[in-house]
Amino acid sequence: MRREGCDENNAQMTDFLCDFCGGTWTEDLPMVEGHKGSLICGACLREAYRRVVVLGENSADEGYACALCLLTKPEAAWRSPATGSTACRWCINRSATMLAKDPDSRWTKPEA
Ligand SMILES: [Zn+2]
Ligand SMILES: [Zn+2]
Structure with a gap:
């Protein structure tokens, strides 16, 4: 999500917040974007991937709407204890694959 009141035409890294923990986008905390500017950070994605996948x-x-794809799905999902936002399994998998492919993120999928 965007920080409230941020200038959309001149958005800074600090204006990009994770929907699942409220953390700020930094060099050390990569983010993956979903629909409508929703974001999940590498730390939340690691936790979500570990738990759900x-x-x-x-x-x-039940009947949740995923914060990343905005869809209501019957599949398993991760609900953030910090913000109550939910990420569906499909988005978790997609985001993890994207972030793991990005060498700059230094992010790897968690193992069992
Ligand atoms: Zn986060
Ligand atoms: Zn989703």
Whole structure:
């Protein structure tokens, strides 16, 4: 998400916030963008991937709407304890694949 009141025509890195923890985009904290400017940071993505993809957990409320693709899906998802935003399994997988491919992110998929 964008910081409230930020200048859309002159957005700085500090204007980009993770929807799942409120963290700011930095060189050390890569972000993946979803629809409508939604963002998930590398730290939240690591936790989401570990829980949903590696461990097969589901912490989402029934009938949730994914903050990244904006869809309501029947599949497992991760609900952030910090902000209550939810990421579906599909978006977690897609974001993890994108971030792992980006050499600058130095991000790798968590193992079991
Ligand atoms: Zn985050
Ligand atoms: Zn999604």
